[in-house]
Amino acid sequence: MAGEPVNVNEFEELARKVLPKIYYDFFSGGAEDQYTLKENIEAFRRITIRPRILVDVSKIDMSTIILGHRTSAPIIVAPTSSHQLAHPEGEVATARGAAACNVIMGVAFTSTCTMEEVASSCKAVRFIQTFAFKREITANMVQRAERNGFRAIILTADTPRLGRKEADIKNKMIAPPFKNFEGLISTEAVSDKGSNVEAYAAETLDPSFCWKQTKAIEAGVVAGIIVSNHGARQLDYTPATISVLEEVVHAVQGKVPVLFDGGIRRGTDIFKALALGAKAVLIGRPVIYGLAAKGETGVKQVIDMLKNELEQTMALAGCCTVDDITRSHVNTETERFLCRM
Numbered sequence: 001m002a003g004e005p006v007n008v009n010e011f012e013e014l015a016r017k018v019l020p021k022i023y024y025d026f027f028s029g030g031a032e033d034q035y036t037l038k039e040n041i042e043a044f045r046r047i048t049i050r051p052r053i054l055v056d057v058s059k060i061d062m063s064t065i066i067l068g069h070r071t072s073a074p075i076i077v078a079p080t081s082s083h084q085l086a087h088p089e090g091e092v093a094t095a096r097g098a099a100a101c102n103v104i105m106g107v108a109f110t111s112t113c114t115m116e117e118v119a120s121s122c123k124a125v126r127f128i129q130t131f132a133f134k135r136e137i138t139a140n141m142v143q144r145a146e147r148n149g150f151r152a153i154i155l156t157a158d159t160p161r162l163g164r165k166e167a168d169i170k171n172k173m174i175a176p177p178f179k180n181f182e183g184l185i186s187t188e189a190v191s192d193k194g195s196n197v198e199a200y201a202a203e204t205l206d207p208s209f210c211w212k213q214t215k216a217i218e219a220g221v222v223a224g225i226i227v228s229n230h231g232a233r234q235l236d237y238t239p240a241t242i243s244v245l246e247e248v249v250h251a252v253q254g255k256v257p258v259l260f261d262g263g264i265r266r267g268t269d270i271f272k273a274l275a276l277g278a279k280a281v282l283i284g285r286p287v288i289y290g291l292a293a294k295g296e297t298g299v300k301q302v303i304d305m306l307k308n309e310l311e312q313t314m315a316l317a318g319c320c321t322v323d324d325i326t327r328s329h330v331n332t333e334t335e336r337f338l339c340r341m
């Protein structure tokens with residue numbers, strides 16, 4: 001690739017060049033055959049956009065309100081682990097990039113900077129992500145989230161154990177120290193066989209956590225739902241997230257906002273997810289690639305690229321605000337053939 005990257009996929013190329021293979025494989029990889037990994041991207045390509053023309057699009061406003069927080073666009077940085085493997089400044093740089101773009105920063109508890117370091121380094125609205133950890137870890141996380149001004153807790157529910165990423169196993173991937181666990185568990189490498197990320201997960205997760213233990217929805221503590229397959233890193237052969245979004249939106253019946261992630265690489269992808277009912281989208285790997293390539297500046301550039309592409313898509317499709325994007329602005333695969341569009 002010659003010159004500056006002009007889209008998110010070119011940032012991936014840059015990241016691939018600068019990262020040691022073991023880390024590039026860790027960030028880019030998915031579970032087992034990586035069927036779902038490919039599908040998360042491919043399924044977007046099968047959805048087409050139905051533009052409206054001769055609409056006054058002289059002013060486009062992408063701003064929206066997510067769980068009470070006004071943001072510049074319906075974009076959230078997805079919680080992903082291990083940012084210091086991409087760049088020495090890690091999650092602090094990512095959060096600053098998110099703050100510069102006025103979008104929400106999702107911080108993984110398995111981050112390489114502590115929650116406190118991220119909180120004190122930037123003004124971004126921050127959500128903290130947790131797994132169903134053993135109870136003492138969760139209690140510690142909740143207290144620190146409150147103390148450090150995190151505005152929501154994202155509970156990742158698909159990880160009673162870690163998915164099998166075969167590249168990590170072959171590469172004998174060593175997890176970086178996850179500093180949030182300091183004082184709670186041993187943060188030293190815990191296995192010399194295959195990927196020790198799996199060993200880490202086994203030490204911290206509570207695989208017995210299930211519906212019996214939570215009445216969260218009845219108690220009204222669920223403020224939103226994220227339709228996600230963990231970037232295709234857990235159960236392979238689950239469907240592409242974009243192909244099930246609408247079904248979830250119907251089931252939720254507007255009771256809480258539905259957010260979405262998995263495979264967003266273009267502004268058109270964001271537009272399609274919004275048309276199918278998402279309130280906002282989370283972006284995982286592209287942000288990591290921006291961070292790897294250029295630190296905080298790269299994160300900002302990636303988010304700005306996606307914002308600019310969304311703005312362009314909205315203008316060309318005849319939508320001045322995110323609320324103007326409706327179900328009738330897209331055709332799914334089946335509809336495409338029915339309508340002969």
Ligand SMILES: Cc1cc2nc3c(=O)[nH]c(=O)nc-3n(C[C@H](O)[C@H](O)[C@H](O)COP(=O)(O)O)c2cc1C
Pocket residue numbers: 026027028040078079080081108109110129156228229230231232233261262263264282283284285286
């Ligand atoms: C390298 C990597 C690490 C991740 N770590 C976490 C994590 O610690 N917690 C979590 O809930 N999700 C994690 N995810 C999943 C993301 O939150 C998100 O669902 C996914 O990246 C979205 O797909 P995308 O990468 O195609 O945008 C991770 C994803 C990647 C790629």
Ligand SMILES: CC(C)CC(=O)C(=O)O
Pocket residue numbers: 081110162197201230233
């Ligand atoms: C450290 C891991 C548990 C992070 C994760 O969720 C992932 O790599 O997909």
